[in-house]
Amino acid sequence: MAKTKDENTEEQILVAAKTVFQTKGMDGARMQHIADEAGINKAMLHYYFRSKQLLFEAVFNQAFSLLAPQLNIILNDESSIEDKVKNFTVNYTTFMMKHPYLPNFIIQELNRNEDFIVKLKENTGFPNLDKFKAQVDAEINDGLLNPIDADQLFVNIIALNIFPFLGKPLIKAFTNKDEQDYETFVESRKTEVANFIINSIKPH
Amino acid sequence: MAKTKDENTEEQILVAAKTVFQTKGMDGARMQHIADEAGINKAMLHYYFRSKQLLFEAVFNQAFSLLAPQLNIILNDESSIEDKVKNFTVNYTTFMMKHPYLPNFIIQELNRNEDFIVKLKENTGFPNLDKFKAQVDAEINDGLLNPIDADQLFVNIIALNIFPFLGKPLIKAFTNKDEQDYETFVESRKTEVANFIINSIKPH
DNA sequence: ATCTTTGTTAACCAAATGGTTAAACTATAC
DNA sequence: GTATAGTTTAACCATTTGGTTAACAAAGAT
Numbered sequence: 001m002a003k004t005k006d007e008n009t010e011e012q013i014l015v016a017a018k019t020v021f022q023t024k025g026m027d028g029a030r031m032q033h034i035a036d037e038a039g040i041n042k043a044m045l046h047y048y049f050r051s052k053q054l055l056f057e058a059v060f061n062q063a064f065s066l067l068a069p070q071l072n073i074i075l076n077d078e079s080s081i082e083d084k085v086k087n088f089t090v091n092y093t094t095f096m097m098k099h100p101y102l103p104n105f106i107i108q109e110l111n112r113n114e115d116f117i118v119k120l121k122e123n124t125g126f127p128n129l130d131k132f133k134a135q136v137d138a139e140i141n142d143g144l145l146n147p148i149d150a151d152q153l154f155v156n157i158i159a160l161n162i163f164p165f166l167g168k169p170l171i172k173a174f175t176n177k178d179e180q181d182y183e184t185f186v187e188s189r190k191t192e193v194a195n196f197i198i199n200s201i202k203p204h
Numbered sequence: 205m206a207k208t209k210d211e212n213t214e215e216q217i218l219v220a221a222k223t224v225f226q227t228k229g230m231d232g233a234r235m236q237h238i239a240d241e242a243g244i245n246k247a248m249l250h251y252y253f254r255s256k257q258l259l260f261e262a263v264f265n266q267a268f269s270l271l272a273p274q275l276n277i278i279l280n281d282e283s284s285i286e287d288k289v290k291n292f293t294v295n296y297t298t299f300m301m302k303h304p305y306l307p308n309f310i311i312q313e314l315n316r317n318e319d320f321i322v323k324l325k326e327n328t329g330f331p332n333l334d335k336f337k338a339q340v341d342a343e344i345n346d347g348l349l350n351p352i353d354a355d356q357l358f359v360n361i362i363a364l365n366i367f368p369f370l371g372k373p374l375i376k377a378f379t380n381k382d383e384q385d386y387e388t389f390v391e392s393r394k395t396e397v398a399n400f401i402i403n404s405i406k407p408h
Numbered sequence: 409a410t411c412t413t414t415g416t417t418a419a420c421c422a423a424a425t426g427g428t429t430a431a432a433c434t435a436t437a438c
Numbered sequence: 439g440t441a442t443a444g445t446t447t448a449a450c451c452a453t454t455t456g457g458t459t460a461a462c463a464a465a466g467a468t
Contacts, residue, residue, distance in 0.1 A: 009415080027231035028316065031456060041417050046457060104315050110373040111308050112232065117377045127378055146403065151379045151389065152396050156364055158371070163363030166370060169314040171362075173321045174331055175355045185355065192356050199350065200404035213445080235426060245447050250427060 010048050012038045014058065017045075021059045022101040025108055029056075060109060063102055064120060070095055071127040074157065081139050082198055085157060089194040092161045097186060103165045129154060145201050153201065160193045214252050216242045218262060221249075225263045226305040229312055233260075264313060267306055268324060274299055275331040278361065285343055286402055289361060293398040296365045301390060307369045333358060349405050357405065364397045 016038035020029045031052055035042040049055035074088040096103060110117055120126060133150035140147050164171065164186050172182050220242035224233045235256055239246040253259035278292040300307060314321055324330060337354035344351050368375065368390050376386050 025229070025231060025312075025316070027229060030454090032454095042456090043418090043458080044416070047415075050457095052456065104312075107370055107374065108308075108312050108315075111312075111370075112229070114373050117373050121377055129378055129380075148400075149392075149396070151381075152393065152400075154379070155368060155371075155375055156397075156400055158375075159363045159367030160360055162371070163367055164359060166311055166315075167359075167362070167366070169318050169321050170311065171359055173325055174333055175358070176333075177355075188353075189356065192353070193360075196352075196356075196360055196404050200400050204408055234424090236424095246426090247428080247448090248446070251445075254427095256426065 009038075009040060009044060012040065013045060013048055013055070014062070017055050017059050018062070021056060022063070022105040025105070026052075026056050026112065060106075060116075061120075063106060065125075066099070067102060067106060068125055068127055071158075074154075075127055075129060075132045081136060081145060082202065085197050086194045088157065089161055089197075090190045093164075093186065093190045093193075096162075096165050097183075100165055100168075103162050107162075107166060143203065146203055148201055157197060160197065161189075164189060213242075213244060213248060216244065217249060217252055217259070218266070221259050221263050222266070225260055226267070226309040229309070230256075230260050230316065264310075264320075265324075267309060269329075270303070271306060271310060272329055272331055275362075278358075279331055279333060279336045285340060285349060286406065289401050290398045292361065293365060293401075294394045297368075297390065297394045297397075300366075300369050301387075304369055304372075307366050311366075311370060347407065350407055352405055361401060364401065365393075368393060 013034070017029075017034050020034045020037055024030075024033075029052075031045055032042055034055075035045055038044075045052075045055060049058060070088075070092050073091055074084050077084050077087070079087070129150070132154060136145065136148070136150040136153060139145045168182065171177075172179075175185070177185060217238070221233075221238050224238045224241055228234075228237075233256075235249055236246055238259075239249055242248075249256075249259060253262060274292075274296050277295055278288050281288050281291070283291070333354070336358060340349065340352070340354040340357060343349045372386065375381075376383075379389070381389060
């Protein structure tokens with residue numbers, strides 16, 4: 001084969017590494033596997049990223065920086081809590097259906113190495129709950145919402161939206177759904193989850 | 205050292221393997237680490253369990269058989285949906301606070317190897333949703349519950365209860381809680397989550 | 409043209425890892 | 439006590455794995 005210089009080997013490596021790390025995890029991933037996936041020599045991985053650890057961190061940070069803006073929909077948007085819940089649920093689910101390995105990857109690796117989150121918190125753009133909490137408290141005060149702790153509400157919203165992607169194999173087994181059924185099921189959660197939450201927090 | 209025969213080496217191995225597999229996962233666990241944890245020679249692991257894979261499966265099946273009965277509280281109990289949600293939430297959270305690595309371990313390994321769930325489904329005692337679904341539909345028909353798909357409700361209940369144990373590092377970071385705060389937070393979910401769900405599904 | 413920098417490869421290496429083995433030890437049956 | 443079966447250990451082994459190296463190719467600078 002002719003050895004034409006590739007436009008961007010580094011990018012190819014990142015794409016391949018993302019695929020392998022997100023499906024196998026840090027411990028299960030193999031450098032040779034990533035090289036094969038990228039169609040390049042294994043030494044290139046070290047040439048561009050020095051070590052498995054640094055390549056992993058590049059992939060992880062990229063993944064996290066994809067997730068963070070999604071959360072800011074619910075944290076820093078100007079609309080009412082009700083609208084934010086509706087928007088977040090449909091946006092987040094749509095986004096995750098396109099990146100189904102992302103939530104599990106992040107959760108899994110943060111559990112494997114808790115120190116990891118410390119570095120993330122130092123980054124600007126790390127999701128901050130202050131505004132959301134103030135807004136929840138204000139809307140409760142105005143009688144627009146039933147009393148609820150803002151942290152609890154936040155966790156409930158996240159839980160209901162993320163869990164279908166984390167627990168997919170388990171849910172599929174419990175509910176006897178095949179791949180197609182499951183997609184339909186998740187699709188319908190785009191409105192179902194928002195209704196469920198709003199029904200609970202809004203006075204009638 | 206005197207070589208007195210230990211009462212039950214096999215049990216010691218299982219305990220050590222549980223600790224190591226649940227914190228490191230299949231790929232991250234090392235046979236030597238398990239042997240050290242159990243205070244025995246590495247060859248003993250193979251003497252009693254033949255291979256890493258079989259030892260892992262023994263640990264995994266034991267873990268899953270601990271989880272399944274918890275789910276049957278909400279699936280096969282005779283009380284009303286409202287009471288079941290209340291009981292399940294408090295029981296499940298109490299149980300998981302004692303076994304905090306369990307949910308993540310099961311979720312992670314099921315995502316790593318989807319074939320795994322097939323073997324589990326063959327077991328008797330694998331959670332079955334039929335009764336729960338029939339009951340939800342009946343209570344909706346009687347006007348005791350707002351209309352909701354039983355599968356969706358089931359996933360919502362599970363999600364709200366499990367997620368605090370899966371996403372602990374993430375939630376701790378977002379909500380700026382230390383270990384002590386987090387325990388208090390989870391403790392208060394024992395009633396908070398049930399109220400949140402019932403508020404949503406019960407007509408007022 | 410040729411020198412230098414950058415990119416790429418095949419071959420290699422040391423350490424780690426799951427697994428095996430042969431010998432030794434323990435308890436029990438006879 | 440000694441034969442027998444089960445248990446435990448240290449040493450060993452083959453393979454895998456992350457990482458290195460030295461030679462080589464391509465492109466740009468002079």
